[in-house]
Amino acid sequence: MNDVDVREAITRAHHEEWARVVASLTRRFGDLDIAEEAAAEAFATAVQRWPADGVPPNPGAWLTTTANRQAIDRIRRENKRDDKHRKAQMSYDDDPPEPASAIDDDRLRLIFTCCHPALAMETRVALTLRMVAGLTMPEIARAFLVAESAMGQRITRAKAKIKAAxxxxxxxxxEDLPARVSGVLAVLYLVFNEGYLATGPDTDPVRHELTAEAIRLTRLIRALLPQDGEVAGLLALMLLTEARRPARVSAGGELVALDEQDRGAWDAALIAEGHRLVRERLAAAAAGAAPGRYQILAAINAVHTSARDMRDTDWSQVLALYDQLVRLDSSPIIALNRAIAVAEFDGPEVALAAVDRLEPRLAGYHAYHATRADLLRRLGRGRESRAAYDRAIELAGNTAETAYLTRRRDQLR
Amino acid sequence: MRYLVSVIDDKSNPGSTDRQPAISAFNERLIAEGYWVFAGGLADTDAATVIDNRGEQAVFSDGPFVESKEYLAGVWVWEAPDLDVALKLATEASKICDRKIEVRPFL
Structure with missing residues (x-):
């Protein structure tokens, strides 16, 4: 086996086994800190040993055994140093290894702990990316543009809180599962959205590594909770959104709006997978399961990805889905997106009236002004449109979006 | 696991004053279900005294919360197996007291 194969095997093992190793060690030793450090050491050992010794036949078992040994070594070292600490550490579970299904449960346990509602949202995101996804501290710090030391501290404090409280x-x-699952999905959707449209001007406008990570984690949760409709809905939503990524930023680094995208560049395999999931949820809804917001958002995206172009889009269907969504979620952002569909169905004038009603709640949101600017342009109200574009450009952080808005403004007559 | 459960009131927007019967009933339940360790409402922050005897002689002053908007109105100590149980009780307690609740573990 050559070096490239070994490196690929290690990358694959990291993707497939990291969460499993951390999760099973956390259960055994009752300590996230020990689990994280031992897992990291086990992978470092693999990087050293596998090129010479070859990739073991069962990399997951090798990594778990190695990590277990590292954890026990660490506990022994600390025992010698600090007897009081020993007492706190020795309450670990010494059960024999569990069958595969129980180990899967460990990963779910890990996810629910990292996304616990008693932790701040940004902490949940950081902890999930570290403990479940296995991203390194510098990677997470870079993803959210914070200093590595600050990110390290945030994760350390979170682990201390989990333990102390x-x-x-x-x-x-x-009884608690639906609310807690929805908390987990919010974390994953936040990671995905930051990748799909980065909020700040200091990163690439679209960051594939974050969307890919969010999809990978959502697939994992889907595998662990196959019956959950919202998990399927979020996965479908992410896939159908990600499918359009290749057409979303022009060669010149400008965001491309839906009506100008080259639909031939959309990823057909992701669309097919997303549509399969949406059909599965439609069948469940027909059988009486009330769809949640992610399922409805996925269905809206399925309508878009089924259409040849804007005119071919079934706007009445899109609007009906938005009406359903508004009943579940009174957020003004949903109302804004609904107004965009209204513009296609009832015309820009009706849509503008709906958008203007959102002013008190969305005056500080760039997409509100961008939507108004576009509607005013279509109504031939150039001067007002220009002012709205100016405001949208001022508020937008994403470089590709700023470039797009600037071109649209400069095209106004 | 023991938790200190603090009831936090806000001088500019105080909770309602008619909560005592509901709180008493809630206490009965905490006792019956084995969570109750201690409970006590506190007198106004005006009644507090701080003693600092780290220097040459003891200095007496008013409590730290006299000037602040938010202050501690009462405390519980609960025995609960984990934070999820404590938070579930605290969610109810906040409604019953009509005030914010802080849950903090003892070491």
Whole structure:
């Protein structure tokens, strides 16, 4: 086996095994810190040893065994140093290895602990990317444009809080599950959105590594909770959004709006997978399961990705789905997106009236002004449109979006 | 696991003053279900005294919360197996007291 194969095997093992190793060690030793450090050491050992010794036949088992040994070594070292610490550390679970399904449960436990509602949202995101996705501290710090030391501190404090306040390491009860799953999905959707349209001007406008990571984690949760409709909905939503990524930024670094995108560049395989999931949820809805917001958003995206172009789009269907969504979620951003569909169905004048009603709540949001600018342009109200574009450009952080808005403004007569 | 459960009131927007019967009933339940360790409402922050005897002689002053908008109105100590249980009780307690609740673990 050559070096490239070994490196690929290590990357693959990292993707497939990191969460499993951290999760099973956390259960065994009752300590996220020990689990994280031992898992990192096990992968470092693999990088050293596998090129010479070859990739073991069962990389996951090799990594778990190695990490377990590292953890026990660390505990022994600390025992010698600090007897009081020993007492706190020795309450780990010494059960024999569990069958595969229980180990899968460990990963779910890990996810629910990292996304616990008692942790701040940004902490949940950081902890999930570190503990479940296995991103390194510098990678996470770069993703959210914070200093590495600050990110390290945030994660250290979170682990201390989990331990001191006894945030439990378990899958929530059936009664609490829907709310807790929705908390996990919010974390994943936030990671995805930051990748799909970066909020700040100091990064690439679209960051594939973050969208890919969010999709990978959502697939994992889908595998662990196959019956959950919202998990399927979020995965479909991400896939159908990600499918359009190749057409979304022009060669000149400008965001391309839906009506100008080259639909031939969309990823057909991702669309097919997303549509399959949406059909699965439609069948469930027909059988009486009320769809949640991610399922409805996925269905809206399925309508868009089924159309040959803007005119071919089934806008009445899009609007009906938005009406359903508004009933679940009174957020003004949903109302804004609904107005964009109204513009295609009832015309820009009706849409503008709906958008203007959102002013008190969305005056500081760039997309509000960008939407108004576009509607005013279509109504031939150039001067007002220009002012709205100016305001949108001022508020937008994403470089590709700023470039797009600037061109649209400068095209006004 | 023991938790200190603090009831936080806000001088500019105080919670309602008719909560005592509901709180008493809630306490009965905490006792019956084995969570209750201690509970007590506190007198106004005006009644607090701080003693600092780290220097040459003891200095007495008013409590630290006299000037602040938010202050501690009462405390519980609960025994609960983990934070999820404590937070579930605290969610109810906030409604019952009509005030914010802080849950903090003992070491």
């Amino acid at each position: 006894r945030i439990p390491y378990r899958v929530p009860s059936a």
